């Protein structure tokens with residue numbers, strides 16, 4: 001049986017921390033599916049519109065060798081639905097979310113992966129601003 005891994009994120013201003021977590025998430029199974037936050041969801045989560053649109057962010061993620069499929073994550077409330085829809089065996093999330101998704105351990109294995117130190121979309125935007 002195929003071991004599908006699901007992960008979620010905005011992946012705005014794509015950087016090496018994004019690449020590393022996607023590669024490590026892919027290593028937890030045979031297939032990696034990524035839920036990319038919609039522009040609307042990002043405004044709700046982070047209080048700002050993303051630099052790159054959801055269409056652009058989806059195209060970038062889809063083109064990566066470690067990614068097998070992409071969909072738009074419309075709402076934070078739909079995680080269980082997405083996990084079941086894709087028959088996910090693993091939910092991989094960054095350590096910034098540690099403990100927050102343990103409720104899904106009843107339908108899949110929930111794994112928190114360490115973030116790459118010293119980089120984030122916010123830090124990149126700040127660096128360019130300066």
Ligand code: CTP
Nearest residue numbers: 009010011017018021094115116119120121122
């Ligand atoms: N991520 C990571 N290492 C980093 C930055 C992000 O592993 N240095 C992971 C996050 O934990 C998440 C995924 O990449 O699982 C997508 O994160 P996202 O929120 O889109 O990126 P950030 O760089 O954290 O964005 P922001 O600064 O806007 O919060």
